[in-house]
């Protein structure tokens with residue numbers, strides 16, 4: 376049964392009407408990127424955000440400090456491509472020092488890791504996700520509209536050697552695009568201490584999503600099972616992926632089933648956009664701008680109010696894929712993945 380807003384906030388400042396406690400903040404630090412992935416941004420590009428409209432590192436740090444005081448213990452830095460924002464290692468360093476932050480993760484396309492993986496780790500980044508959707512140079516080029524595959528592959532090896540608590544590889548699985556490479560990715564994880572995550576293709580503005588291109592969890596599982604022996608790992612609360620051990624291997628394989636088996640019922644995530652708006656769900660429009668409040672001199676309790684107002688409107692769950700495409704939303708690159 377849904378809680379009243381007052382009952383929810385009494386349970387914990389970041390509990391919503393449906394009793395879900397929010398302990399995980401995902402921060403987009405930029406909408407810019409040095410790749411142009413088809414599934415993430417439209418071919419014609421997007422209207423870039425002006426520099427002055429982005430949250431500064433000091434503003435981001437303040438939001439994290441306030442939310443850490445209200446129970447957030449995990450932060451993910453994402454974008455756009457977070458590593459194209461100059462000095463990102465300084466933001467990593469300052470968030471890592473905030474009391475209460477136990478896990479600091481980043482999702483990146485891997486293009487800076489060859490040079491920077493160790494610096495990010497040393498600054499306090501604990502977990503890293505690197506996105507790559509194909510091992511085939513021509514296909515990588517088609518998907519990302521760039522030819523940086525070697526840089527990304529080297530970057531992954533540098534991340535594996537940098538001593539992170541976990542290295543995960545994100546693969547958006549799409550029929551007719553990279554569906555024949557699933558077993559290659561599992562082979563890759565078999566000989567490295569990494570987690571490969573196959574993500575169901577999600578619809579966003581301008582990304583040419585169609586039901587026919589969506590490779591579902593069940594279909595992917597059947598393909599992987601043909602070649603590999605994998606065993607399910609018990610799900611932890613609020614976990615978005617279905618995890619499997621690769622029998623006889625070093626790594627693990629996971630499926631992020633947002634489209635066919637959602638994980639809304641115990642979702643613990645809240646998002647902060649690059650322009651400082653709280654988004655209670657990936658698929659909901661931004662609700663409250665904390666940037667404007669901070670720039671108008673608000674105090675920390677009003678920062679907390681902003682996130683509570685946003686969570687107050689969080690829906691119970693997102694609609695299925697075919698209804699999602701009818702909703703207004705931005706491109707993934709603008710929202711922050």
Ligand code: SAM
Nearest residue numbers: 415454455456482483484506545576577707712
């Ligand atoms: N630039 C970084 C990267 O590529 O990892 C971080 C931002 S990106 C938007 C975050 C994640 O969202 C990536 O793993 C990307 O593959 C994933 N993603 C983007 N568009 C998607 C879509 N339409 N469906 C599923 N995953 C998507």
Ligand code: SF4
Nearest residue numbers: 408410412415455484
């Ligand atoms: Fe850039 Fe990441 Fe989007 Fe690709 S998925 S265009 S790397 S933000």
